[in-house]
Amino acid sequence: MDSRAGSARPSAARPSQAPGYRGGRPDPKGAPYRDRPAAPSGPAGRVERGVRRPATIDPAIPDDVMPAELPREARAELRTVSKETADLVARHLVMAGRLIDDDPKAAYAHAEAARRRLPRIAVVREAVGLCAYANGDWAQALAELRASRRINGSVDHLPVMADCERGLGRPERALALAASPEARGLDRAGAVEMRIVASGARRDLGQPEAAVVSLQGADLDPQRRDAWSARLFYAYADALLAARRRVDARQWFVAAALADAEGETDAQERIDELDAE
Numbered sequence: 001m002d003s004r005a006g007s008a009r010p011s012a013a014r015p016s017q018a019p020g021y022r023g024g025r026p027d028p029k030g031a032p033y034r035d036r037p038a039a040p041s042g043p044a045g046r047v048e049r050g051v052r053r054p055a056t057i058d059p060a061i062p063d064d065v066m067p068a069e070l071p072r073e074a075r076a077e078l079r080t081v082s083k084e085t086a087d088l089v090a091r092h093l094v095m096a097g098r099l100i101d102d103d104p105k106a107a108y109a110h111a112e113a114a115r116r117r118l119p120r121i122a123v124v125r126e127a128v129g130l131c132a133y134a135n136g137d138w139a140q141a142l143a144e145l146r147a148s149r150r151i152n153g154s155v156d157h158l159p160v161m162a163d164c165e166r167g168l169g170r171p172e173r174a175l176a177l178a179a180s181p182e183a184r185g186l187d188r189a190g191a192v193e194m195r196i197v198a199s200g201a202r203r204d205l206g207q208p209e210a211a212v213v214s215l216q217g218a219d220l221d222p223q224r225r226d227a228w229s230a231r232l233f234y235a236y237a238d239a240l241l242a243a244r245r246r247v248d249a250r251q252w253f254v255a256a257a258l259a260d261a262e263g264e265t266d267a268q269e270r271i272d273e274l275d276a277e
Contacts, residue, residue: 058113059106061091069094077123089114089124096127104134122152133160138167155185159193162201171201192219192228196235208243215239222255230260234267241274250274 067075067090074093078086092114100107108131114124129144142164145157158177165174177183178198186194195215202211215236219226222233237252250271257267 056116058092058116059095059109061095061110065091065094065098067091067094074123077121078118080121081118085117089118089121093123093127096131100131100134104131107131108135120151122148122154125151126157129157130160133164136167138164142168155182156187156190158183158186159190159197162194162197166197166201166204171204174198174201174204189226189228192226192232196231199235199239203239203242208239211239212236212243212245222252222258225259230256230262230264230267233259234265237267237270246274 067087070090070093075086075090078089081089092110095110096107096114098107099110108128111124111127111131115128118124125144125148129141129148132138132144133141142161145161145164148154149157158180162174162177165171165177175198178194178201183191183194195217199211199214202208202214215232219229220232220236226232233252233256237249237256240246240252241249253267253270253274256265257271260267
């Protein structure tokens, strides 16, 4: 995920439980788009390249939602169209960002409203892809994120794309994406997320020990407090548990709970379950 947005993150071991993202717009970072410039969208009646008139009713946007809530880099992608269209699309993207954690279906409706107007803008396709991911629609999420990547060349969402391959029952493709030359372009946070996905793919293939090994590295230190530490520790604990190393797993669930200041995981619940057993 990049600095322009929040964090739609791959699941560690349960691809059916797709987490959302936080921030002012759907996290950046799909199917070939065959959309063509269509009907006029503004009151002046002009046709803007890549702008389409929506054929359905858009979800309502509260008056307090402002285009300026969208990060600057995202707004920059909307400068090729009229201010009226750019502002409306930006507000839909802001709403998608606000809603995805609590109401991913409503978030998807806003992202779709943005795509109906600007189907050839990377940030819009990213939004649709990540909202589809949050709703568990792996095929559409993968298609939309591929489309976005073709437009802007970003590798930021490769971990999410790999997790979609897992969700579609194709762990081998997830591992191939994790080992691809493009994955070497991920930043440190993205590389950790890809390791989490690769570990889950190994477990999908019935390789629990390989899942454990794939998460090991210098940042697997219980004293660290990086932004991703709680998730990494949790994934490692889960992999250890799958490998039937219960004592070690509990220790790492404890590490995850201690590192989880934002409540991103259910590490404490997992500890309680292990203790009860």
